[in-house]
Structure formats: structure tokens, C-alpha cells
Amino acid sequence: MSQTIDAPRTPVRPARKKGINWEKWGWIYMRASGVILVVLIFGHLFMNLIVGDGVSAIDFAFVGGKWASPFWQWWDVAMLWLALIHGGNGMRTIVNDYARGKMTRTILKGAILAAVAILILLGTLVVFTFDPCPAGQPADLLPSFCAA
């Protein structure tokens, strides 16, 4: 049998002594954010799909109305940050477990980091700067409720 896989624990790496243990905090983050996300996501689904007219009520005006309130802005931003970092960290552990080769790992983890960072930045920007009726736009491009 051609021996292409190194024997386990070669070379033996010494245990690290000081500094922040990111593996540990990553592990704790997954548990903590998971519990909070259960509340946030089911609250989100309940508000969007069940309360009032349910799913048929969702349109541009519904989203615009929700993001007019700081409560829902912070709810959605918290969900965005927690879920993306939670998912990104999960993907990172899968890469650590299954990707072979230093180069492959670096590329995959870099891609995950870029995706998470870009989505968080864009999402946060949109949630806090969202204006359903931007001033100075032609009226035919704006939703009907802006006229009121």
C-alpha cells in the first residue's frame, strides 16, 4: 500500500501556552449564539409568517415599515451578525476537519471569511440606512405609500 498519509501526530506539535484560545472561544460562541439564534429566528418567522395577515402581508411596504423601527433594525442586525459568524465558524471547522493541504485550507477559509465579512457589512449598511422613500426621486419609481 502506498503510504501517502502521515502517521497520526507527526510531527508532534507542543501544546500552546499563552494567548487567547480561539478554538475554545469559538466553541463557546457556537453554543451561546445558537441559543440566542433560536429565539431570534423563531421570533422573526413568527412575526413575518403568522402574526396578522401572515405571509401574504410581506411586501416592500412591510419590510420598509419594519425597518422604520429601531427595535426591528437591531433584531435583524443581531440575527445577521450572529447567524453569519455562526455559519462561517461552522464552515471553518468543516474545512479544518476535511480539507487536506495548507494551500486548500487557506483558500477555503479566506473565501469563507470574505463571504461573511462582505455580507455582514452590506447587511448592516442596508438595515441602518434603508429609506423606502428617498428624497428627490421621481414619484413613479417610488412605492405608493410615499405620496401620503
Add this chain to the structure above:
Amino acid sequence: MSTATIDAPAPVDDALKPFIVTLIVRRFNPELDDEPKWVDYDVEMFSTDRILDALHKIKWEQDGSLSFRRSCAHGICGSDAMRINGRNRLACKTLIKDLDITKPIYVEAIKGLPLEKDLIVDMDPFFESFREVQPFLIPSKKAEPGKERIQSVADRARFDDTTKCILCAACTSSCPIFWTDGQYFGPAAIVNAHRFIFDSRDDAAKVRLDILNDQEGVWRCRTTFNCTDACPRGIQVTQAIAEVKQALMRGKP
């Protein structure tokens, strides 16, 4: 004086009738083969026999070149851990009657450790990570001359489960993280660290916790419970790993 004896032969129990069982063993001879290959053997077995008996029959009656480890043959020495029908078991504790013998029984070496021959793997990396967690008592002061170190029943019960480990490597070689990343300490090393971390007579818990707090320590565990399923001694391995994680978060046992 005579004792009444039963003259009539006892009715033959079904368990005493032999039947043919097919074993498919993953053979590998490093001097001849490039790749391991699966080889069929038909053996006559009783339902009370074990997989180890089947391997013995093959080795003694059919093919003397079959290589496997076994010592005590009674589930204590931990030599004959192997993958039986895709699950890590001790060959000496797996009874034929507990397997579906209408289908062939697949027997292969445990995974994740370098294969040496047939069912024998190189156990050195496994024992290396066991050694690394310092699995011996490290007290801070000497016991009084002529006295033992006193321990309450409750203190002993705290780590009772993990004292049962026989180092057969069934857990470590069932762990998917160990398969893909051999740097991981593996369940067996953590179980044996647990045995001393939670021992009230031991004072080096901090040292072992620091070792297991490493990037390749307990945080790699994904709680798939393969190790708990594989343990022939019934140790709650995943729970022991979780207890070490809890101790790491508290900073003390």
C-alpha cells in the same frame, strides 16, 4: 451409595448445532500486496462462539498466514479491537448470535492508524497521544510514611467511569476527526486525562487541562458519539470529553 443419574441424553439445544458463517476479512501483506483486499472464508460456528473464535478457526484450519492481535481473549487486555460490520468492537466480546449471519460478516483493521498487516495496525501514534496527557498520579506532596492517600467514596465515584479504559483504541479509531486529522488527541487520551483530572488525590489537573486546551485538544470533538458506541467497556466517552470541556471553561476540575 449411589446417586440417581440421568441416563437419557439431554435434548440437543439449537445453540449446540453448528452452522456455516461467511467472514470477509480485509487482508494485507505488506511484502506482496500494494492494496488491501477482501478475502472470503466459510467457517463452522456455534451461536455461542465469538468473532475471535472464527478468526482462530481460519488461522488454525484454513490459512495460517492470517495475522491479528489477541492476548487474554476475554475483553480485558484490549488487543483485538477491530472493525466488525463497520463498527469498532473487540473480536473476543462480539458473539456470532448478535450478528446477522444470513449476510457475510465483514472484519477489517481499525481505521486511522497505519495498517501493518491484515488486522494489525501500528499503535504507536495512539500510545503517543496517551502518553502526552501524563496519565499517572502527580501529587503535590508525599504521602505520610506508611499511610495511603485517603479518598472518599464520592471522590472516587467522580472518575469511576474513566478508570475502566483498557486502551484498545476502539474509540479513537472510530472518531471521524481522528481519521481526517491525526493531530487530534483522540477520545482515549482524553478519557485517560479525565481519569486523573477529576482524581482528588492528583494535583496536576491544570497541566493536563492546558494540554487538552490546545487547538488539537477537546475543542475538536464534534460529539458524534462514535466513541461511546465503540467502547467495549461501556465508558460514556463523549460525556467524559464534555466534562473536560466544562472543566476548561471553569478553569479547574
